[in-house]
Amino acid sequence: MGPSTPALSSSLEQLTEACRGCRRCGLADGRLHVVVSRGNPAARLMVIGEGPGAQEDASGLPFVGRAGQLLDQMLASVAIDSNRDAYICNVVKCRPPGNRKPTVLEIAACRPWLEQQVRLVNPAVVLLAGASALEGVLGIKGGITRLRGQWRQGERDPLAGRWLMPILHPSYLLRNPSREQGSPKWLTWHDLQDVRRRLNQLESGS
Ligand code: SF4
Numbered sequence: 001m002g003p004s005t006p007a008l009s010s011s012l013e014q015l016t017e018a019c020r021g022c023r024r025c026g027l028a029d030g031r032l033h034v035v036v037s038r039g040n041p042a043a044r045l046m047v048i049g050e051g052p053g054a055q056e057d058a059s060g061l062p063f064v065g066r067a068g069q070l071l072d073q074m075l076a077s078v079a080i081d082s083n084r085d086a087y088i089c090n091v092v093k094c095r096p097p098g099n100r101k102p103t104v105l106e107i108a109a110c111r112p113w114l115e116q117q118v119r120l121v122n123p124a125v126v127l128l129a130g131a132s133a134l135e136g137v138l139g140i141k142g143g144i145t146r147l148r149g150q151w152r153q154g155e156r157d158p159l160a161g162r163w164l165m166p167i168l169h170p171s172y173l174l175r176n177p178s179r180e181q182g183s184p185k186w187l188t189w190h191d192l193q194d195v196r197r198r199l200n201q202l203e204s205g206s
Pocket residue numbers: 019022023024025026027028034092093094106109110111113
């Protein structure tokens with residue numbers, strides 16, 4: 001039997017505190033920090049990645065290593081400031097050893113925290129960065145290169161009514177640096193332009 005569902009937090013501060021004491025899965029054993037979020041909790045955009053790497057574990061903040069810096073640059077290229085206009089988190093909040101992918105059980109153990117984050121931040125648009133986020137949030141295994149850039153509407157609480165888009169993970173883009181037409185980076189930049197358009201539409205109420 002898995003761990004019982006954690007109590008609901010009434011604020012993000014309370015949630016952060018609860019996460020800091022969490023031992024719902026084995027990733028608790030090797031962590032330096034529980035990496036909950038960075039950015040603006042009032043943002044309309046939420047970015048969900050896979051899990052903390054070494055720099056995130058050391059600093060306690062998500063997406064601050066090389067992949068995070070690339071994410072920041074790419075968001076900035078479509079006039080999205082990652083700390084002002086987005087709330088950034090991961091499907092697991094503790095670092096998987098050796099940067100391996102989190103397991104299905106670890107993602108499931110951490111999911112109640114992520115769901116509480118979605119409820120409390122209440123984003124209109126959610127980006128799923130990479131295959132683990134796609135699997136952890138929507139239960140879709142594989143197919144990120146085919147499904148990236150496609151809008152989906154969340155169907156079940158707490159995603160119901162929100163716009164979701166899978167995108168390629170920035171660490172994949174670091175390994176594929178070409179900017180040529182059709183390259184992963186080029187495609188992601190186009191996906192982010194689409195995200196910008198969606199946010200503009202939502203802001204103008206159309
Ligand atoms: S990864 Fe999530 S569920 Fe596992 S110990 Fe860390 S906060 Fe808890």
